[in-house]
Amino acid sequence: MGAFASLLMMLGAVAAYHWVFLEGVRQGWPGFGSVARLVTQGELDSKELYMRENLDAMARKLGEMQGRMVQIESLGERVAGLAGINPQEFKLPAGSGGALVGGRDLTVDELMAAMDQLDRNTGSRVDWLTVVESRLFDQKILRTMVPTEEPVQGGQVGSPFGFRIDPITGRSAMHTGLDFPADTGTPILAAAGGVVVVQEVHPAYGNMVEIDHGNDLITRYAHSSRVLVRKGDIVKRGQKIAEVGSTGRSTGPHLHFEVWVSGVVQDPRRFLDAGENLAAAQLAPRGPRKQ
Template sequence: MHFIITDAWLAKSRAIHLSGTKLVLALVGLSFALMLCAAGLYHWVFLKGAREGWPVVGSMLRLVVKDEFEQRDRFMRENLDAMARKLGEMQAKMVQLEALGERVSGLAGVNPAEIRAVAGRGGALVEGRPLTLEELQKTLADLDELTASRADLLTVMESRLFDAKIRKMMVPTQQPVQSGNLGSSFGWRIDPFTGRSALHTGLDFQADVGTAIHSAAGGVVVTSEVHPAYGNMVEVDHGNDLVTRYAHASKLLVRKGDLIKRGQKIAEVGTTGRSTGPHLHFEVLVQGVPQDPQKFLAAGQNMPPVAQATPAGLHR
């Protein structure tokens, strides 16, 4: 395409040749410039009309704002409905946890009525109508308060159950010799050395020399020494004035001050001290007074066995 440009007196002229590519680029550039001008003019007119309150522009602005608000409200409603469903599921789970907590509270020694009195009950979501944001926030606050009270009560129950477990582990109910046969029992008998009646203050477990002796409960070693009558002897303090004694051992594996777990190997069977043959003499003392160990061992017959711990690394 050719363009010839002349001046007013036709004295000068200039020819411009546009190829197809240049013509397309020129049209595109012109269109883009017109679009920018139109957008700028529209923006200027729209803002000016909005500020000065032109009727037509005001109506258009109200329509745009109304549509935007409707979309935003629809989006918020969908999210509120989704949150309300999730909240309903959380409340249902809290009801299940409450029932479980009441059952566990009996094991922990907590009155279930205390749980209901302290924690209260969460209000159920209202079905059949949409929730407002304020109602949803209030329900969430109530659920948060309920969860906090449940956590406190579960912590109390955990503490009580843990204390009960510790107390149970500190009572000498585990057999000190697994493969030994019971010999002399607790009570009066004829002393094998003097031939006279004497009080036998413990239980004798007959076993081969070297048989493992295990602690009947957890505690602290208070004595690990050679005694004139008891031979190699270990005493373990279990708290509450409760002590167990293991006598006539061939080898002692713990020292005074060691922390002992229930079922831990602490010595080996022997025949040291005032003994007529290899055996373990086992005593239970409460406030220094010998008790019948069979009563304690009988109470532990239905308890699950405890993994035996090794004494290595437990010295202090």
């Protein structure tokens, strides 16, 4: 009972002290104003320290994000060059902001302005990289539609493109493709992706397949012993479409391979060499990048 009474007295004393202190501040009694200012100033100092610590942490994080943006910009320049786009177009416009300047405290307004600028720059970089990605995708599709794949793996060329002595007539005649001698049944591969537009038995070409690769570019595969595709089929680069044979006007098993562009026969070796050079460039070891 005595402890309870003591507790009530302590609570009453605290309440009375609090009432007297507040009343003294309101009435302007001597000495109370200075004490109130000390208490208030301490609270303000604590709040300001808390805000400053948080602003400094946010500023450091923003500086890291801006550093990442510089790295993304540098990478974007290199990728844009691979896509055939002027890398200078990837650079941020003048006055768009950069890394935060150290050595001074940032205000809340300055920090928010820097964050807004970073957000705008990020959005523009995303849009630009989307354009670069689209261009690279178009180039990849285009490469898959150009006949650079060897139609007979590891095959050696027999008769090249150009004039030669015809093995049947013994007279000089134009040879409109490349011959790949191989055993009967050797796989014949599509030199590029496309659509089969011809699959027929021809008096001279024997079992023949033609593939349309778009852009007025067609490849022809002749003298097959067996054909595995039909007109209208979509084929991929390197897909097996037939097997080597000696059908039609032929003196032995081989693939006769032709390339036509806009109705004009071309030397297939130019296309196949381009594919070999590209493969060699991709496999070549890369030296240290210049700084």
